Amino acid sequence: MPESTLMSERVQAVLKRLYRNAEAVDAAALARTNPVTDALAGDEKVRVRSEMLGEAYLSVPPDVGRLLYILARAHPSNTIVEFGTALAISTIHFAAAVRDRGEGKVITTEINAEKARRAGGASPGGRLAGLCRDSRGRRARNFTEP
Numbered sequence: 689m690p691e692s693t694l695m696s697e698r699v700q701a702v703l704k705r706l707y708r709n710a711e712a713v714d715a716a717a718l719a720r721t722n723p724v725t726d727a728l729a730g731d732e733k734v735r736v737r738s739e740m741l742g743e744a745y746l747s748v749p750p751d752v753g754r755l756l757y758i759l760a761r762a763h764p765s766n767t768i769v770e771f772g773t774a775l776a777i778s779t780i781h782f783a784a785a786v787r788d789r790g791e792g793k794v795i796t797t798e799i800n801a802e803k804a805r806r807a808g809g810a811s812p813g814g815r816l817a818g819l820c821r822d823s824r825g826r827r828a829r830n831f832t833e834p
């Protein structure tokens with residue numbers, strides 16, 4: 689991949705930290721949740737999994753993140769809309785693509801208020817944050833200094 693915001697030392701350091709956290713948090717959360725929800729079905733299963741996995745990242749893996757970056761950077765559309773920020777791993781890939789395109793924005797939404805709050809701490813120095821908006825068009829104010 690040519691030189692890019694995504695592969696910069698700063699962004700890679702943030703992603704490395706997030707993926708390391710995700711590995712630890714998700715493994716424990718899934719180990720707790722799966723035995724409970726395996727026996728459930730339908731809306732109840734969705735509800736209980738959503739509650740029990742509230743702290744989990746469940747993010748795109750690194751190779752899928754890089755694919756998202758490439759697709760977003762190459763696509764002619766200027767606006768990327770993401771449903772499900774979680775803890776911003778995918779959002780960082782999109783924002784890096786927008787920065788390297790030189791124009792555009794990312795609109796990202798997260799239904800879980802605590803995750804939306806925590807996602808702010810994930811952005812590398814807030815530099816990519818300026819490219820992100822919430823679904824009402826407000827600057828994603830939670831994307832501040834890590």
Ligand SMILES: C[S@@+](CC[C@H](N)C(=O)[O-])C[C@H]1O[C@@H](n2cnc3c(N)ncnc32)[C@H](O)[C@@H]1O
Nearest residue numbers: 746747748771772773774777778797798799800
């Ligand atoms: C698989 S995770 C997203 C992972 C994230 N895109 C990444 O790769 O880092 C799905 C997220 O969608 C959120 N979610 C579920 N329903 C939603 C909705 N209706 N609107 C916004 N977010 C939603 C969940 O709270 C969860 O954090």
